[in-house]
Amino acid sequence: MGIELGHLQTLEPLGERLCLDFCNTVEREGEVIVQEWLTSYTNLVAWSQSTQILTAEQGDLLLQAATQQPAAAAEVFRTAIALRAALYEIFSAVAARQPVPSLATLNHQLVLALPHLQLQTAPAGFAWSWAEPGLALDQMLWPVTCSAAELLTSPDQSRIRECAAPDCGWLFLDLSRNRSRRWCDMETCGNRTKARRHYARSKQAQD
Numbered sequence: 376m377g378i379e380l381g382h383l384q385t386l387e388p389l390g391e392r393l394c395l396d397f398c399n400t401v402e403r404e405g406e407v408i409v410q411e412w413l414t415s416y417t418n419l420v421a422w423s424q425s426t427q428i429l430t431a432e433q434g435d436l437l438l439q440a441a442t443q444q445p446a447a448a449a450e451v452f453r454t455a456i457a458l459r460a461a462l463y464e465i466f467s468a469v470a471a472r473q474p475v476p477s478l479a480t481l482n483h484q485l486v487l488a489l490p491h492l493q494l495q496t497a498p499a500g501f502a503w504s505w506a507e508p509g510l511a512l513d514q515m516l517w518p519v520t521c522s523a524a525e526l527l528t529s530p531d532q533s534r535i536r537e538c539a540a541p542d543c544g545w546l547f548l549d550l551s552r553n554r555s556r557r558w559c560d561m562e563t564c565g566n567r568t569k570a571r572r573h574y575a576r577s578k579q580a581q582d
């Protein structure tokens with residue numbers, strides 16, 4: 376079965392955390408979605424493969440399972456979009472130093488994800504891993520959910536930022552020493568915003 380990676384290949388992981396990259400599968404202008412990368416369960420699997428939370432083989436098996444259970448796959452896709460919206464609201468509020476809206480969706484997903492966590496031995500001691508997920512159609516949401524909970528409970532939550540470009544809405548961790556990073560990507564949003572401001576200023580000067 377072919378996987379429509381196509382447009383997903385233009386998505387660069389910029390957020391430095393899985394949960395932020397998951398939120399960055401859409402571009403927003405205020406409340407309005409201006410570009411959407413996750414348009415189907417197939418796309419969700421392709422994104423999960425591109426971020427390596429699913430292997431190519433796991434992804435192919437899930438796509439086969441999804442064709443057997445299209446209604447269940449569609450439900451997982453709706454859940455993923457709802458989780459993404461909830462995470463964006465939380466991270467965006469954290470970035471803006473605003474009160475965080477409901478944690479209910481995230482907490483609900485945690486209840487579903489956490490039973491699949493297990494300990495395994497690792498070269499330096501022990502590590503968390505995921506119990507053999509089999510063909511659970513929603514397994515890619517477990518690491519995304521745990522990534523969000525980990526970030527929110529870590530000191531790095533104070534470094535969550537939302538891109539300053541008005542038509543982006545991407546989230547990232549500001550790891551700069553003086554905590555001054557404003558754009559998800561200087562090459563795209565930074566230059567675009569500056570060019571737009573320059574245009575507005577020169578237009579004002581002409582008017």
Ligand SMILES: [Zn+2]
Nearest residue numbers: 538543559564
């Ligand atoms: Zn941006």
